[in-house]
Amino acid sequence: MTAAQRVNVWVRKVPSWAVYILGAMIPVWYFWLAVSGQMGVEPINALERALGLLAMQTLVVVLAVTPLRRWTGISLVSHRRALGLLAFFYVCCHLAVWLLLDVQDPGRAWADIVKRPYITIGMAGFVLLLPLAATSNDRALRKLGPVRWRRVHTLTYVICVLGAVHYVMVQKVWEIEPLVYLALVLALVATRLPRLRRRAAA
Amino acid sequence: AMSLIGGAAAAATDETLEPNTFEEITSYNNFYEFGTGKTDPADHAHQLTIAPWSIRIDGLVDTPGDYAADDIIAQMDIEERIYRLRCVEAWSMVIPWQGFELADLLALAGPKPEARFVEFQTLLRPEEMPGQKFPILDWPYIEGLRIDEAMHPLTIMATGIYDEPMPKQNGAPMRLVVPWKYGFKSIKSIVRITLTDTQPRTTWNKAAAAEYGFYANVNPNVSHPRWRQDTxxxxxxxxxxxxxxxxxxxxxxxxxxxxxxxxxxxxx
Structure with a gap:
């Protein structure tokens, strides 16, 4: 048995529900840190950023599932739906903190969405996530059929790019960390370009 | 020392100015010379050597030269000023500064009548200020005031907080405090003050002129491209x-x- 196969045996042993529960605990843990004063003296901003980064990281993992399998044989496919739904959950938490704790006013939040490009872009990413979250279940998969379902879920690439651009634009200067995430996302999306795929296959 | 509680406006707005704690003031800082994160200054500023320290005052003055920080402080009336600090990022604090009026420091060098602006410069020392190793801003940090703003009695050079010498993450040994302007105008760890007849090219203004104006007065009616400024x-x-x-x-x-x-x- 190769190393990749051994890893796959272990990955398959992890039940889906464990991924959901452990994943959902992370924002709860962050919230506890923020409320108990362990996220610094300005916890609203710290929590908002921590949740945004968590969503970004999870989206990168989701994007990496296919290339990882192709290049190393390690397959996380059995947990891809859970990871995708967790990323959606993290984005919802990030948005909730922004709206309820930070801006604290729906009218002002709407004005920000319309007026400030980095918020517009982040919000566009969230809106595009909605159909993906709604169709991340067996019934929707059956109803749409695999071809149409896959076509809908190519939106993931657009969403990840929007998320990374949002992260870069939130900063006041060109910071390294968000640019690294943007580069990662672009590289992972590029592995899906048909031309590259053909070259890799040749 | 006289205690000026935030100027006359404090009474007018019916607000009691409850100062932030020393821990809050020293653990949440923007000082990009030490990194762009809010806790980077507190984590990295201990590397900074602040003695000896002198401030070069030059340009349109009668007696240009290097003024030792210790000599300056010894000559000045140090008083407490409890000021609101409003960051352009839409957060604020109340800080009990110790310091003296900038006008008194400028008087040491004798500004010439043709001086119209004051340019300030922060220390450039990448080996002790790790953020300066990255070209995220055009180092060294430059800020500026019009001469009448610089001479205004509310404008101070701060040398301490809560009767402690100025913590390094807050701009030791000496920094500007201009309480009616966004925080980035209140330049830290000053090594040079130049009186000029032309408006200084300030760091954030060079980085993004549409976002950071030269005046940068706190103004709830003028929205910043990134942050609303009304609250x-x-x-x-x-x-x-x-x-x-x-x-x-x-x-x-x-x-x-x-x-x-x-x-x-x-x-x-």
Whole structure:
């Protein structure tokens, strides 16, 4: 048995529900840190950023599932739906903190969405996530059929790019960390370009 | 030492100025020379050597030269000023500074009548200020004031907080505090002050002129491209703290006369 196969045996042993529960605990843990004063003296901003980064990281993992399998044989496919739904959950938490704790006013939040490009872009990413979250279940998969379902879920690439651009634009200067995430996302999306795929296959 | 509680506006706005704790003031800072994160300054500023320290005062002055920080402090009347600090990122604090009026420091060098602006410069020392190893801003940090703003009695050089010498993450040994302007105008760890007849090219203005104007007066009516400026969050209120209204000139209405006849939306 190769190393990749051994890893796959272990990955398959992890039940889906464990991924959901452990994943959902992370924002709860962050919230506890923020409320108990362990996220610094300005916890609203710290929590908002921590949740945004968590969503970004999870989206990168989701994007990496296919290339990882192709290049190393390690397959996380059995947990891809859970990871995708967790990323959606993290984005919802990030948005909730922004709206309820930070801006604290729906009218002002709407004005920000319309007026400030980095918020517009982040919000566009969230809106595009909605159909993906709604169709991340067996019934929707059956109803749409695999071809149409896959076509809908190519939106993931657009969403990840929007998320990374949002992260870069939130900063006041060109910071390294968000640019690294943007580069990662672009590289992972590029592995899906048909031309590259053909070259890799040749 | 006289204690000026935030100027006359404090009474007018009916707000009691409860200072932030020493821990809050020294653990949540913007000082990009030590990194762009809010806790980077507290984590890295200990590397900074602050003695000996001198400030070069030059340009349109009668007696240009290097003034030792210790000599300056020894000559000045150090008093406490409890000021609101309003960051352009829409958070704020209340800080009990110790310091002296900038006008008294400038008087040591004797500004010439043709001096119209004052340019300030922060230390450039990448080996002790790790953020300066990255070209995120055009180092060294430059800020500037019009001469009448610099001479205003509310404008101080701060040398301490809560009767402690100025912590390094807050701009040791000496920094500017201009309480009616956004925090980035209050330049830290100053090594040079130049009096000029032309408006200084300031760091954030060079980085993004549409976002950071030269004047940068706190103004709830002029929205920043990134942050609304009509409200702010006072640091220290915890996870459920409410936003509070931002005051024109950060509540220091006595400076309004400096801008008579100026369009403050144009000169933001």
């Amino acid at each position: 702010e969050r006072r640091v220290g209120g915890g996870l459920f703290s409410s936003r509070i209204d931002t005051l024109m000139f950060n509540g220091y209405d006595e400076v309004a006369g400096l801008y008579d006849g100026m369009d403050l939306e144009q000169n933001f």
